[in-house]
Amino acid sequence: MKTRPYxxxxxxxxxxxxxxxxxxxxxxxxxxxxxxxxxxxSNLSRSPAEMLNPALNTPCINGYFEQNWEAIxxxxxxxxxxxxxxxPFNAKRVVRYVLGKEILSxxxxxxxxxxxxxxxxPAQRAGKHPVLYLTPIDLGRFNANNVLERSQDMLWLGKxxxxxxxxxANCVDITYSWPPTREELAENLRRTRTLYSYDAVSAxxxxxxxxxxxxxxxxxxxxxWSWSRADMEAMEQGTGxxxxxxxxxxxxxxxxxxxxxxxxxxxxxxxxxxxxxxFVEATQYRFRD
Numbered sequence: 100m101k102t103r104p105y106x107x108x109x110x111x112x113x114x115x116x117x118x119x120x121x122x123x124x125x126x127x128x129x130x131x132x133x134x135x136x137x138x139x140x141s142n143l144s145r146s147p148a149e150m151l152n153p154a155l156n157t158p159c160i161n162g163y164f165e166q167n168w169e170a171i172x173x174x175x176x177x178x179x180x181x182x183x184x185x186x187p188f189n190a191k192r193v194v195r196y197v198l199g200k201e202i203l204s205x206x207x208x209x210x211x212x213x214x215x216x217x218x219x220x221p222a223q224r225a226g227k228h229p230v231l232y233l234t235p236i237d238l239g240r241f242n243a244n245n246v247l248e249r250s251q252d253m254l255w256l257g258k259x260x261x262x263x264x265x266x267x268a269n270c271v272d273i274t275y276s277w278p279p280t281r282e283e284l285a286e287n288l289r290r291t292r293t294l295y296s297y298d299a300v301s302a303x304x305x306x307x308x309x310x311x312x313x314x315x316x317x318x319x320x321x322x323x324w325s326w327s328r329a330d331m332e333a334m335e336q337g338t339g340x341x342x343x344x345x346x347x348x349x350x351x352x353x354x355x356x357x358x359x360x361x362x363x364x365x366x367x368x369x370x371x372x373x374x375x376x377x378f379v380e381a382t383q384y385r386f387r388d
Contacts, residue, residue, distance in 0.1 A: 102383050104134035106160065106171065108179040108187050111150035113143035114275055116302035117180060117198045119235035120216065124178070124196075126155040127233070127375055136160045138188075176386055181213075192386040196231070197221070199300070200324050212385045214378060219333035231378050232335045232367050236306055240285045242361075243311030249292040253307075257298025262318040267295045273303060288312055299326050300334075308340030308360050313353045315342045336363050 105128055109121035121137075128135035137159045142150055151157055160171070168188060177190035181197040184206050193211045201215070201222040214229045215221055221228045254270035256263055271287070273294075278284040284303075288294070288310035296304050297318045304314045319326045332338050339359030342349040 102133060102379070103174055103176050103192070103386060104136070104171075106136055106138055106175045106177045106190075108138045108140055108177060108183070110141045110143045111139050112152045112155075113145075115143065116235060118143065119302075120198065120233050121178075121180065121196070122152060122155055122157050123233055123235045124231075125157045127371070128379070129156040129158075131372065131375065131379075133379060138164060176382055194382055200321055200326070200330075202324075212382055214381075217334050219330050224333075229378065229381060231374055233371060234302075234305070234336075234364055234368060236302065236309065236364070237281070238309065238364070238368070240281060241288070241306045241309045243289065243309070246289050246311055249290055249311070251287075251290055252293045252295065253287065253291045253312075255294060255296045255298060255301065255303050255307075257296070257301050257303065259297030259299070259318050259320065262320065263297050267317075270295060285310060299331065304341070305336055305360070305364070308357055309364065311357070312340075313342055313350060313357070314340060315345050315350075315353075319343075335367055336360050339363070 107121055107125045110118050112118065112122050125135045125137050137157050139150060139159060139161050151159060172189070172191055176192045176194060177187060178194040178196055179187050181195050181199065181201065183195070184204070186193050186208065193208070195211050195213045197213060197215045197220050199220060201220050203222050214231050216230070217232060218224070218228070218230050252267070252270045253273055254266060255273040273284070278287055284306070288307045291307065291310070291312040294304065294307040294312045294314045295317055296314055298304070299316055299319045300321045307314050319328065319331070328338070328343055331341065337359055339356035340353050342353040
């Protein structure tokens with residue numbers, strides 16, 4: 100049976116984990132032989148030449164979008180993040196990839212197919228929800244191999260900057276522009292003892308744990324939503340390597356459980372293609388007419 104193509108609506112490739120997930124989803128669909136393309140809505144990259152990641156198979160329709168959208172829309176399934184309201188570009192078939200805590204709205208279209216990045220994200224967790232947990236993290240780069248010395252502590256404010264009233268002393272700041280490359284970020288995290296983070300649900304935290312650092316969560320809100328330890332523990336990676344405060348007990352628990360997170364991430368990456376095939380089967384069936 101011929102499958103419908105996928106059009107994934109996303110900003111250009113950048114440091115945002117959510118954006119990297121969308122680009123990686125396009126790549127993974129193509130790697131399984133399906134037809135997936137990107138429609139870039141804005142340029143968040145450092146330069147026009149970096150709008151796409153050359154390591155990923157992510158063809159883009161921007162060059163012929165305006166002239167051909169009517170024909171493309173007759174057949175395609177559009178995937179967009181949950182932040183979009185209404186149907187982008189009057190798309191006929193929409194998959195909403197919920198990349199954060201779900202906020203239900205009267206504007207939500209019941210004909211849309213909703214898939215959740217994490218089992219922790221549905222507004223109502225009772226019942227079974229389709230989940231597609233895709234970690235855009237290269238374990239060949241973000242790992243604790245060959246670490247000789249941990250000589251620094253780091254600070255990551257991210258989306259929680261406004262909650263930081265006093266920075267921990269003697270920390271190296273991670274910002275949206277520094278370190279400038281993923282390689283340099285991994286190198287810094289491998290030299291790090293403790294990452295103090297004000298952005299509870301951030302891929303940077305997970306990358307730090309995978310590099311062998313302890314992540315001390317200084318604030319648990321997620322954007323402006325309440326977020327709790329139970330919410331963190333409900334996520335696929337769990338809370339191994341994460342300390343909820345800087346007490347000796349929490350720091351010791353984080354250090355002792357760090358390996359659990361690595362094992363969970365390896366498991367989810369090893370099983371992702373099977374989950375992706377489930378996603379394709381479900382969305383093709385949903386929009387079979």
